[in-house]
Amino acid sequence: MYTGYNKSIQISSMTYHLKMQDYICEDCYMIFVPFRKNIDCPACGKKVSEGTELEYLNFINICLENMKYNMTSHGTYQAIKWYIGNYSDWMQSNIFDLCELIRINRPKELYNFLENEISQFDWDRPTIKHTIEITIAIYQNLSIEEKSIVKTIKQSAYRKIRNFLCRLK
Ligand SMILES: [Zn+2]
Numbered sequence: 001m002y003t004g005y006n007k008s009i010q011i012s013s014m015t016y017h018l019k020m021q022d023y024i025c026e027d028c029y030m031i032f033v034p035f036r037k038n039i040d041c042p043a044c045g046k047k048v049s050e051g052t053e054l055e056y057l058n059f060i061n062i063c064l065e066n067m068k069y070n071m072t073s074h075g076t077y078q079a080i081k082w083y084i085g086n087y088s089d090w091m092q093s094n095i096f097d098l099c100e101l102i103r104i105n106r107p108k109e110l111y112n113f114l115e116n117e118i119s120q121f122d123w124d125r126p127t128i129k130h131t132i133e134i135t136i137a138i139y140q141n142l143s144i145e146e147k148s149i150v151k152t153i154k155q156s157a158y159r160k161i162r163n164f165l166c167r168l169k
Pocket residue numbers: 025026027028029030041042043044045046
């Protein structure tokens with residue numbers, strides 16, 4: 001459940017934030033990110049009014065760009081500095097952490113894995129469901145190119161260790 005954020009707030013100028021207001025369901029007032037077409041409210045099932053979701057479709061791309069930046073700059077999908085000013089920032093922060101857990105644990109079944117991880121938090125069902133769906137959508141969008149960045153970083157880290165060990169001889 002999104003109730004603001006209590007971690008220390010740091011601003012990173014290198015990363016992207018969704019520059020629009022949080023989407024709020026007209027019927028039940030749940031805040032969520034309508035990240036794909038024909039999406040219903042995760043709490044009450046009300047359809048997002050046609051066209052509205054178009055404004056938020058960029059969420060996936062922005063989040064992927066941030067994860068690419070995190071990975072190339074410090075070798076993890078997690079952000080070192082991340083400003084949380086609204087719901088989509090908060091959701092991106094969850095996605096960074098969860099995608100990093102997927103990368104490390106390589107689970108066979110994404111949904112159950114994520115449900116298990118998220119159930120440790122005191123969130124309501126609609127938020128859990130929404131977070132799982134959006135994280136899976138993001139993870140599936142990570143292109144071969146982005147996954148190869150991970151491989152390259154691992155290799156360069158390995159080379160650094162080898163070079164270091166060679167110098168010790
Ligand atoms: Zn609703």
